[in-house]
Amino acid sequence: MQPKGEGASPSKRSPAVPTTEDQIKEKYLERAIRELNQLTHRLQECQGCARGNLMPVLGSGHPQADVMLLKYAPSAAEIEEGVAYYGRAGTAIMKSLKRLAVDPLAVYGTLCVKCPLADPSAAEPECVARVVEEIAIIEPRCIVVMGEAALDCLNDVQIPLARTVEPLPGQVQRLTPSIDVICTPDIDGSLDAEEPKQDFWRAFRALGDWYADLPPY
Numbered sequence: 548m549q550p551k552g553e554g555a556s557p558s559k560r561s562p563a564v565p566t567t568e569d570q571i572k573e574k575y576l577e578r579a580i581r582e583l584n585q586l587t588h589r590l591q592e593c594q595g596c597a598r599g600n601l602m603p604v605l606g607s608g609h610p611q612a613d614v615m616l617l618k619y620a621p622s623a624a625e626i627e628e629g630v631a632y633y634g635r636a637g638t639a640i641m642k643s644l645k646r647l648a649v650d651p652l653a654v655y656g657t658l659c660v661k662c663p664l665a666d667p668s669a670a671e672p673e674c675v676a677r678v679v680e681e682i683a684i685i686e687p688r689c690i691v692v693m694g695e696a697a698l699d700c701l702n703d704v705q706i707p708l709a710r711t712v713e714p715l716p717g718q719v720q721r722l723t724p725s726i727d728v729i730c731t732p733d734i735d736g737s738l739d740a741e742e743p744k745q746d747f748w749r750a751f752r753a754l755g756d757w758y759a760d761l762p763p764y
Contacts (some may be wrong), residue, residue, distance in 0.1 A: 694733030
């Protein structure tokens, strides 16, 4: 029985509900980190692709980035380190971001084929399709798709509400109602000669204009 004059106390306390904008952002960030960790575990435990004892190459960057960089398959340096955009490609990207005044903390980089395979086209379709889950977790506003193979992958996987993206380097296209796309040449194939470097830069610098036009909220 309840003592006279006292209201009934709840049997279970309700969890604290975030009320300020900062608290809400923190909760979303915590969720994104948790979901990325869960995706990492699934990738590491997956036996679908014949990768032997080598581990998948994981995405890197901010879990709620405005910009997602998407390559098709890992380079030798990325396979060795286990992290996307490690090595020459990552160094070139960082220099380009600095020149374009794009905050590196607003960027997340990943791969279509995360397993280190001699023939990336042999990756299991369900393995490649995990990039859809990655996009859903990060919720980028723009995806920079590097190379024809990565573009084919993006068009083939089942992203909700997605339109077909055309191979138009340096042009901002709409992928979904909330995500833009910028196509560039493959960064890994653009580092050894001056003309491919220029082609990549001409396309990639469209990201600078796109980023500068982001509203400050």
